[in-house]
Amino acid sequence: MDMAVQKSFAQDVVEAGAAKASKILARDVNVYYGDKHALKHVNVDVPDKGVMAFIGPSGCGKSTFLRCINRMNDTIPGCRVTGKIEIDKADIYDSSLDVVQLRARVGMVFQKPNPFPKSVFENVAYGPRIHGLASTKAEIEQVVVTSLRRAGLFEEVKDRLQDPGTGLSGGQQQRLCIARAIAVDPEVILMDEPCSALDPIATAKIEELMSELTERYTIVIVTHSMQQAARVSQRTAFFHLGNLVEEGPTEVIFNNPKEQRTQDYITGRFG
Amino acid sequence: MTVTALPTSGARAKPSSTEIVASGIRRRYAAERRFKMYGIAAVIFGLTFLVILFSSIISKGYTSFLQSAFRLEVFLDPAIIDPSGKREENTLLMADYSALATDALIKALKIDPKVRGDERAAGALLSQNADVELRDYVLRNPGEIGKTVNVWVLAHANADSVMKNAFDREIPEARRKLSDKQLAWIDRAAAEGLLKLRFNTGLFTYGASSQPETAGVGVALIGSFFMMMTVLLLAVPLGVMAAVYLEEFAPRNRLTDLIEVNINNLAAVPSIVFGILGLAIFINLFGLPRSASLVGGLVLALMTLPTVIIATRAAIGAVPPSIREAALGVGASKMQAVTHHVLPLAFPGILTGTIIGIAKALGETAPLLMIGMVAFVVEVPKTPLEPATALPVQIYMWATAAERGFVERTSGATIILLAFLAMMNIIAVILRRRFERRW
Numbered sequence: 001m002d003m004a005v006q007k008s009f010a011q012d013v014v015e016a017g018a019a020k021a022s023k024i025l026a027r028d029v030n031v032y033y034g035d036k037h038a039l040k041h042v043n044v045d046v047p048d049k050g051v052m053a054f055i056g057p058s059g060c061g062k063s064t065f066l067r068c069i070n071r072m073n074d075t076i077p078g079c080r081v082t083g084k085i086e087i088d089k090a091d092i093y094d095s096s097l098d099v100v101q102l103r104a105r106v107g108m109v110f111q112k113p114n115p116f117p118k119s120v121f122e123n124v125a126y127g128p129r130i131h132g133l134a135s136t137k138a139e140i141e142q143v144v145v146t147s148l149r150r151a152g153l154f155e156e157v158k159d160r161l162q163d164p165g166t167g168l169s170g171g172q173q174q175r176l177c178i179a180r181a182i183a184v185d186p187e188v189i190l191m192d193e194p195c196s197a198l199d200p201i202a203t204a205k206i207e208e209l210m211s212e213l214t215e216r217y218t219i220v221i222v223t224h225s226m227q228q229a230a231r232v233s234q235r236t237a238f239f240h241l242g243n244l245v246e247e248g249p250t251e252v253i254f255n256n257p258k259e260q261r262t263q264d265y266i267t268g269r270f271g
Numbered sequence: 272m273t274v275t276a277l278p279t280s281g282a283r284a285k286p287s288s289t290e291i292v293a294s295g296i297r298r299r300y301a302a303e304r305r306f307k308m309y310g311i312a313a314v315i316f317g318l319t320f321l322v323i324l325f326s327s328i329i330s331k332g333y334t335s336f337l338q339s340a341f342r343l344e345v346f347l348d349p350a351i352i353d354p355s356g357k358r359e360e361n362t363l364l365m366a367d368y369s370a371l372a373t374d375a376l377i378k379a380l381k382i383d384p385k386v387r388g389d390e391r392a393a394g395a396l397l398s399q400n401a402d403v404e405l406r407d408y409v410l411r412n413p414g415e416i417g418k419t420v421n422v423w424v425l426a427h428a429n430a431d432s433v434m435k436n437a438f439d440r441e442i443p444e445a446r447r448k449l450s451d452k453q454l455a456w457i458d459r460a461a462a463e464g465l466l467k468l469r470f471n472t473g474l475f476t477y478g479a480s481s482q483p484e485t486a487g488v489g490v491a492l493i494g495s496f497f498m499m500m501t502v503l504l505l506a507v508p509l510g511v512m513a514a515v516y517l518e519e520f521a522p523r524n525r526l527t528d529l530i531e532v533n534i535n536n537l538a539a540v541p542s543i544v545f546g547i548l549g550l551a552i553f554i555n556l557f558g559l560p561r562s563a564s565l566v567g568g569l570v571l572a573l574m575t576l577p578t579v580i581i582a583t584r585a586a587i588g589a590v591p592p593s594i595r596e597a598a599l600g601v602g603a604s605k606m607q608a609v610t611h612h613v614l615p616l617a618f619p620g621i622l623t624g625t626i627i628g629i630a631k632a633l634g635e636t637a638p639l640l641m642i643g644m645v646a647f648v649v650e651v652p653k654t655p656l657e658p659a660t661a662l663p664v665q666i667y668m669w670a671t672a673a674e675r676g677f678v679e680r681t682s683g684a685t686i687i688l689l690a691f692l693a694m695m696n697i698i699a700v701i702l703r704r705r706f707e708r709r710w
Binding site: 070072075077100101103104107108110112114115116117126127130131177180181184 | 523593594595596597598599600601602603604607611612616
């Protein structure tokens with residue numbers, strides 16, 4: 001996308017975002033894997049409390065951008081991030097910022113459910129324990145139960161809290177990962193294609209969960225499924241070949257997109 | 272092989288794919304059968320040598336687990352043991368116990384002590400250690416002085432070899448170690464149950480000795496044990512920590528590549544080089560006592576370190592990155608992710624690598640020879656700083672001795688060493704299966 005168009009687009013974004021307080025602000029974010037320029041000049045605002053969806057074909061950079069928000073890209077050798085990402089007006093790439101604290105505020109749920117090979121209880125209790133959010137046995141138990149309830153999993157596992165987390169079904173494991181993420185009381189939850197490994201019923205349960213969670217948390221979800229994005233999100237951003245092509249309210253993106261590329265993707269012409 | 276029929280019109284019809292496949296199929300199956308045969312032949316070849324090795328060692332060594340002893344009724348004559356009656360320890364230590372033992376044997380075999388040379392000949396049937404055995408008995412039970420007690424006294428190695436059918440009676444008497452008379456006594460004692468083969472506990476408790484009947488691997492076992500403990504306490508923590516650093520925290524650059532190459536090389540360095548290193552540094556530079564199991568342990572720990580590092584790195588590398596990502600995503604620091612999640616999952620691999628490394632170190636001889644653990648050590652060491660020896664070294668020392676008794680002991684000690692190694696490897700397999708978790 002050429003620079004002039006990109007700049008005016010950025011101004012649009014800023015104006016739109018100024019109306020409602022944004023939780024996450026990204027300005028001119030570039031990501032390089034070695035020499036490969038994977039993400040180009042991304043500017044986007046994520047509003048507080050609500051679900052924002054990132055859509056786009058495979059390899060377009062949406063997962064890369066998601067992982068920038070909780071600095072998980074730091075773990076990839078050779079990965080370089082430039083630009084500014086602010087959460088609540090504080091730049092998270094500032095050298096004085098502690099990555100561990102950031103990840104306690106920004107939780108993540110991965111594509112393939114990855115519960116720890118420990119008991120269900122331990123899975124959820126681990127985060128609060130290491131951050132010092134709960135120390136006595138009673139406090140920990142309370143956090144675990146609350147988190148499991150909020151994730152909609154408590155009723156199903158309340159008799160099996162000491163059983164290994166890996167023994168649950170796929171959908172339950174993913175909800176366990178969600179419970180684990182919310183146990184540390186984050187402000188933002190990032191979800192990287194959380195339902196792609198699940199069957200339709202489990203997917204429906206998690207989408208239902210998301211609508212409950214948006215009251216407390218800001219959720220950013222990367223998804224391959226446009227129907228899912230249409231169902232759960234209020235704002236959507238369309239990525240293509242490392243560029244953020246268009247961003248706006250979900251109804252607008254799906255019914256009345258401004259860009260031709262967005263229109264082509266929505267109607268299934270490519271991707 | 273099927274032959275396609277040629278049409279008579281002159282134009283050759285191409286054989287169908289099915290026919291081509293069918294024609295070659297028998298050859299393919301034959302090749303497969305041959306390949307299987309090669310595999311089976313290789314296995315049988317290896318197993319045959321294993322069977323030959325084991326049967327030769329066991330057939331030569333099983334007799335060392337039995338030792339002949341005389342059952343004697345010894346009269347603890349107070350006149351010989353403690354004439355003053357004061358029961359002073361010095362007096363008790365210095366008494367002539369061999370005379371008491373010989374007297375008991377003469378009485379038991381109904382030998383006439385007045386016949387010239389018979390008394391000495393009878394005494395020659397007893398181990399030179401009989402003296403010490405009786406003395407220890409009296410020191411333990413001073414109250415028995417004056418009574419007649421039933422004791423087992425070790426027989427001399429010559430008598431022992433007769434009992435084990437290893438004594439060649441065909442040699443003319445002048446050149447034999449035992450005279451005809453002595454042989455007759457031995458046969459009579461065996462028939463009457465006075466001379467028996469008993470389980471040789473001394474093999475496990477005695478130290479080095481010039482007489483085979485009182486030689487054992489006790490010193491070697493304790494020495495090897497101290498060395499294994501040193502290896503365990505040194506090589507495992509250092510190795511695991513080094514591997515964790517190299518695998519998780521170290522940047523990937525030229526320097527770390529160099530380190531990795533060097534560690535892999537160290538694992539292949541001949542063990543005697545470590546012995547020379549140990550001699551130069553631990554004994555000459557640091558002045559540690561020669562022959563001490565601590566020094567042996569240090570040298571073996573250096574040898575085992577690369578093995579532990581390599582095994583730990585492999586085990587850590589096998590932990591799926593999704594576990595690490597999950598831990599980091601929840602806000603664990605890198606150290607916490609490693610210690611709380613990665614290491615517990617890598618534990619079975621680390622355990623297996625450690626046990627295999629220690630089992631390998633248990634059988635090492637060359638480096639221990641270099642640092643002087645070939646001493647003739649009689650007393651079982653109580654600390655790792657006292658002189659000791661190791662099981663493979665003891666085998667080496669006995670292998671160079673000529674007596675019949677040492678030949679069987681060499682094989683016997685080899686059996687013990689092999690049994691230990693087999694046990695350790697079995698434990699490694701069991702522990703690995705038990706701790707293996709599925710994720």
